[in-house]
Amino acid sequence: MIQIIDLRDIQPNRVDLAELIPRSQSDFSVATDVAKGLIDAVRERGEAALLEQAERLDGVRPARIRIHAEEIGRAVNALDPAVREAIEEAIRRVTVASQAQLPTPVVTRLGEGAEVIQRWQPVKRVGLYVPGGKAVYPSSVVMNVVPAQVAGVSSIALASPAQKQFDGSVHPTILAAAGLLGVDEVYAMGGAGAVGAFAYGVPSIGLDPVHVITGPGNIYVAAAKRLVRGVTGIDSEAGPTEILVIADATANARLIAADLVSQAEHDEVAAAVLVTDSPELAERVREELVTVAASTHHAARVAEALAGQQSAIVLVADLSAAAAFSNAYGPEHLEIQTAEPGAVLDLIDSAGAIFLGENSPVSLGDYLAGSNHVLPTGGQSHFSSGLGAYTFLRPQQIVKYDRPALQEVRERIVALSSAEDLPAHGDAVTARFSDS
Structure with a gap:
């Protein structure tokens, strides 16, 4: 079960905390070497390499990489009405929140006849990646596409791994979400190869290079995005998911356990961390985790994630120390479940998205909060932000004297x-x- 890290009797500085943070020890250099080989193959052999990678990595050879518009239309028509309504509501909410991110052009007058005009221009073409390994992510279609459309991007391509159970096509729920958003350029390709295809293009399937690549994925996708940065822009290296909960004695242990499990079900290397100044709460959460983890649908996956070195219950002296630990960690998702969450929020400087109070779980942000769930992981919230309309905009200064x-x-x-x-x-x- 989940480990306990007791920091109550020490006062580590931020450098020391970086050494104490529970992280998985994935070898990024190995992932980088693998990703480079897959990208190079796509650059050299294009469609043939993508087909071979799908057959080897996804267990199926697609009949074609690019999905026909008719197939997308059929997926929309066959979509479960309840799922369709939920996707449409997610689109509405994310659209409203993304529109609030659009900056206003500003004219600065430095004197008579001296102007600097600040304007924001969308990139012309983007490649959006939607994972397709252990789960199906129509929500990620929404989170990628909507801010790009709000920003004014005129050309949008979407990629998701080929699915063995659908004869090498993209999962129909992914296709339906794309169709509901008016995206008809969809490719059955996954992983680092898809990132390489977006960056360099594949003329034989009509895939032109893109200017920005966004979307979450595994460590190989993250490594691939790092490799093509400079050839194309990227959002951030959004790898395996993380949740960090700051809680005090007033928090509900059952709800915290449920929230930790909700993210642990993503992947065996998902990180679930509780930071608290209450030993009693820590014990109650640990007990609740045993029950909740055992009864969830992906129990084996959750158990492995919780038992991994990347997950922990961290005991600290007070909530200031909890905030300091969180800032050093820079979590993808930060929940604050304390008597006065606003006071803790004032101490936070690094997190991908922050959820205040027991009625704002990460799951809300995953689907229908209106916020974006494509967020930086692995401490990258120290210098990166979550996906938004601004991701697809470039500030330009126009000088007029x-x-x-x-x-x-x-x-x-x-x-x-x-x-x-x-x-x-x-x-x-x-x-x-x-x-x-």
Whole structure:
């Protein structure tokens, strides 16, 4: 069962905490080598490599990589009405929340006739990845596609692994979600090969390179995104899921156990962490985990995740120490279940998404909160954000000066260009006044 880490009698600094954080010891260098081989194969042999990778890694050879629009339409028509209604409501909520992320153009006037205009332009084309290993993720279709559409992206391609039970096609629920969003460029390809195909293109199947790749995946997908960064943009390296719960003695142990299990069911290397200043709560949660984990549908997977070195119950001296531990961890999902969650929130600086109070579980964010569930993992929330409309936007500065405004700064430009030993910079300005 889950390990206990007792930090009550020590006061580690942030560097020390980084060493104490429970993390899986996945060898990223090995994943990088594997991902590079798969990407290189796609670059060299295109469609043939994608077909071979699907056969070897997904257990099925697709009849075709690109899905016909008719198949997407059939999937929409066959979708369970209750699931369709839930997807449509998720689309509505994520759309509203994503629209709030759109920045407003700003004109800064530095003087008469001197303007710098800040505008935000969407990238032209994106590749969105939807995992398809241990679960089916129509919600990830929504989370990827909606902010791209809200941002104004004009060309959207979507990839998800070929499914053996559907003769090598993409899972029909994934296809239906894409269809409901008006996305008709869908490919049955997965893993690092799909990332490589997005980055470099595959002309034989009509797949043009994209400008940004987004979406969660396993360690090989994360490694692949790191490898193609620079050729194309990426959101973040969203790998195996994480949940960290900060709780005090007032929290409900049964609900915390349920939340930890909800994320542990994703994957055997999923991380489930409770940080508390209450030994009594820690014990109650540990007891509840035994019952909840044993009775859940994916009991074996959950048991392995909870017993892994990446999961733990961490005892700390107080809630300030709990917040410090969380900040050092930088969790993908952070729940705060304390008597005064707002006070703890004020101490938090790094997390992908934050859920306040016992009625805001991570599962809400996974589906219908309106927030996005594509979030940075592995501590990347220290410098990365979750997916949003801003992911697909580029700020551009437009400089607009008239002649008198340029004349006002002319001598200063010449002075600076001379100081930098780049006199032609100054000459480019003075040339505009050679007739005066």
